[in-house]
Amino acid sequence: MKHLKHLKTLMTVMILSLLTTVAISCGDEEEDPIIYTVTVMTAEGGSADASRYEVIAGEEVTLTAEPEEGYKFKCWMQNGAEVSTSNPYTFVVNRNIVYIAKFVKDSEGDTEGEEENENNSDTPTDIKTFDILAEIEKDEMVFVQGGSYNMGATEEQGSDAKANEKPSHIVILSDYYISRYEVTQKFWETIMGSNPSSVKGDDLPVDNVSWEECNQFIQELNKRTGKQYSLPTEAEWEYAARGGDKRNGTKYSGSNNAEEVAWSDALDGTIQPVGTKKYNELGIYDMSGNVSEWCYDWYGAYTDQDQANPIGAETGTEKVLRGGNCSDATLNCRITTRTSTAPETAKAKTGFRIVP
Numbered sequence: 001m002k003h004l005k006h007l008k009t010l011m012t013v014m015i016l017s018l019l020t021t022v023a024i025s026c027g028d029e030e031e032d033p034i035i036y037t038v039t040v041m042t043a044e045g046g047s048a049d050a051s052r053y054e055v056i057a058g059e060e061v062t063l064t065a066e067p068e069e070g071y072k073f074k075c076w077m078q079n080g081a082e083v084s085t086s087n088p089y090t091f092v093v094n095r096n097i098v099y100i101a102k103f104v105k106d107s108e109g110d111t112e113g114e115e116e117n118e119n120n121s122d123t124p125t126d127i128k129t130f131d132i133l134a135e136i137e138k139d140e141m142v143f144v145q146g147g148s149y150n151m152g153a154t155e156e157q158g159s160d161a162k163a164n165e166k167p168s169h170i171v172i173l174s175d176y177y178i179s180r181y182e183v184t185q186k187f188w189e190t191i192m193g194s195n196p197s198s199v200k201g202d203d204l205p206v207d208n209v210s211w212e213e214c215n216q217f218i219q220e221l222n223k224r225t226g227k228q229y230s231l232p233t234e235a236e237w238e239y240a241a242r243g244g245d246k247r248n249g250t251k252y253s254g255s256n257n258a259e260e261v262a263w264s265d266a267l268d269g270t271i272q273p274v275g276t277k278k279y280n281e282l283g284i285y286d287m288s289g290n291v292s293e294w295c296y297d298w299y300g301a302y303t304d305q306d307q308a309n310p311i312g313a314e315t316g317t318e319k320v321l322r323g324g325n326c327s328d329a330t331l332n333c334r335i336t337t338r339t340s341t342a343p344e345t346a347k348a349k350t351g352f353r354i355v356p
Contacts, residue, residue: 032248045071045103055093062090065101074102119315144244144327170306179353181274181309198348203273204353205291211319211343214352232355233298234320243281253287262289262324262333288333295320299340325349336337
């Protein structure tokens with residue numbers, strides 16, 4: 001899937017960019033409409049009419065739930081609370097939002113006893129899963145406007161840049177989303193039912209997970225949501241860490257002062273809850289320090305060739321890790337620092353984030 005996603009040539013992207021530039025220069029500039037994402041999920045017992053809409057602010061959307069045989073529609077839920085029993089349900093979109101269609105067995109009456117039944121062991125366990133996924137979709141996916149940038153050892157890295165960060169080269173990326181936070185232990189345990197982390201805490205990033213285990217998590221997440229999440233490519237990771245099209249040319253993700261944005265060995269050297277340091281220009285946290293982050297790519301040497309939506313080396317023995325961690329020297333938490341590890345190897349203070 002990742003290869004299909006990135007089958008865009010450099011020439012195509014450059015032509016589209018040129019056409020867009022010409023179109024803008026030849027007419028009056030208009031402010032782009034605000035686009036919000038509506039996501040629809042379902043618990044056990046039925047289906048909904050769609051998984052996602054991209055909607056202009058102020059437009060109406062109508063959702064329809066279809067119960068399976070032996071079930072009936074109960075309500076639409078949002079952030080764990082009932083918001084409507086209407087089916088179909090029409091509403092005006094004014095923000096990114098997630099709805100969950102909830103169903104109950106046809107034999108369950110609309111009585112106080114029903115509430116008790118919903119809290120017993122017969123209640124679909126996916127309700128808990130979808131509650132946390134609703135939180136993830138509502139606030140934790142950050143839009144990254146595509147564009148071009150110099151990837152690797154750029155000027156602000158100075159003499160700290162290492163050989164494997166060179167040569168810097170132009171990369172062009174399409175639009176994408178990336179998670180605002182590193183995947184937390186709460187999120188991992190909700191999907192996988194266990195917690196392999198070296199230090200436990202719901203709001204701590206999950207760590208001690210291999211690249212292969214991260215992809216097992218993603219496969220299960222995709223199965224439950226019907227979406228196509230993945231690990232970010234190395235190019236996507238670095239562009240987001242730099243701040244995308246809002247970047248200010250900083251050495252670390254969001255600042256030239258590492259202590260503002262990074263948990264490293266210069267502080268106490270332990271994993272910290274996600275989102276407790278300053279965010280970068282895109283509102284993304286912890287891309288410098290805390291836990292090192294797996295990327296999709298096989299590790300390979302850079303070349304000076306321009307690239308569009310690159311996915312790394314074709315083959316290899318190790319997968320890319322970026323960002324540094326809380327035990328690393330501060331300079332190893334720079335946005336261009338590259339390391340790698342075998343995909344089957346789980347390491348303490350190594351975690352990940354996702355892209356949809």
